[in-house]
Amino acid sequence: MRHGKSGRKLNRNSSSRTALARAQATALLREGRIQTTLTKAKELRPFVEKLITTAKGGDLHARRLVARDIHDIMVVRKVMDEVAPKYAERPGGYTRILRIGTRRGDGVTMALIELV
Numbered sequence: 703m704r705h706g707k708s709g710r711k712l713n714r715n716s717s718s719r720t721a722l723a724r725a726q727a728t729a730l731l732r733e734g735r736i737q738t739t740l741t742k743a744k745e746l747r748p749f750v751e752k753l754i755t756t757a758k759g760g761d762l763h764a765r766r767l768v769a770r771d772i773h774d775i776m777v778v779r780k781v782m783d784e785v786a787p788k789y790a791e792r793p794g795g796y797t798r799i800l801r802i803g804t805r806r807g808d809g810v811t812m813a814l815i816e817l818v
Contacts, residue, residue: 735816
């Protein structure tokens with residue numbers, strides 16, 4: 703039974719899932735919008751929203767917690783100095799997922815995930 707086990711496996715082991723989430727979060731925070739599969743976008747949303755909520759703290763500890771998952775220092779600076787202050791008054795819901803159709807090769811549903 704699978705009671706109490708949240709999250710999707712995405713055909714990867716746990717370290718590959720973590721690496722995928724970190725890489726996609728870095729790309730999303732750098733670019734503001736990325737295209738991916740719907741399933742990956744749904745897994746990425748809570749990961750990124752928790753990072754932004756942590757960054758809203760604004761202190762050194764928050765910066766180190768964000769840097770634990772985002773290994774690009776320029777992206778960490780951008781999150782702390784631009785993204786987090788932009789959402790200071792917002793109580794959550796920093797991302798939006800838009801379905802954009804199916805991928806031609808295998809028919810999987812594609813989506814855009816972007817910062818609001």
